[in-house]
């Protein structure tokens with residue numbers, strides 16, 4: 001289980017996240033929604049220990065991991081796919097995936113490249129293509145697949161649908177749901193696309209200027225349209 005208690009995050013003097021508490025049980029799916037600049041990416045990076053300065057509790061299976069380096073958190077089973085994708089442009093899709101096989105998670109055997117390509121049929125057709133020959137959406141799929149290959153327990157996805165065509169968004173949603181079911185992989189998804197987020201998760205948290213403005217199930221979120229109007233409309 002991943003647990004944040006009274007977490008604050010800073011970039012230099014800028015205080016970005018305020019008093020965030022969150023529990024993500026094994027296998028659970030939580031979406032973090034909110035407009036641009038509300039702190040979604042900062043929250044994921046804070047969990048990974050990759051960027052902001054963090055104050056407060058970050059616990060994994062009851063152990064304090066707040067002082068661990070990102071690669072040490074990765075070895076415990078946390079995986080972050082950042083917004084900017086970072087696929088190696090001069091390696092093929094299959095080679096990009098193969099690299100992830102070296103990132104071992106304690107107690108887990110990674111999938112083979114072939115197995116992961118079976119989970120992502122769209123990528124299978126592109127296995128021999130180099131990173132720079134892929135569309136933005138295909139690169140994003142490859143980045144998600146690369147994270148999945150190591151079989152993380154907690155997958156942190158930062159706006160995977162940003163700028164993608166609706167067909168790829170649908171395919172990605174189906175694939176993420178299928179993998180979650182198969183692996184019991186927990187998902188923390190930062191998203192602006194509420195429909196995609198709803199399809200992939202069971203719970204939702206709304207961030208507003210670095211604070212939790214709402215936390216509940218999607219049914220609770222849908223039952224009160226003022227949440228959406230107040231926090232998700234421009």
Ligand SMILES: Nc1ncnc2c1ncn2[C@@H]1O[C@H](COP(=O)(O)OP(=O)(O)OP(=O)(O)O)[C@@H](O)[C@H]1O
Pocket residue numbers: 011014016034035036037038039040041042043159190
């Ligand atoms: N490296 C940084 N240094 C200083 N401030 C930053 C840095 N990265 C983000 N910020 C600021 O932190 C705040 C939260 O940004 P963050 O990227 O977490 O928001 P977000 O909700 O993920 O937005 P988006 O949907 O645009 O990615 C913003 O005010 C942003 O300008």
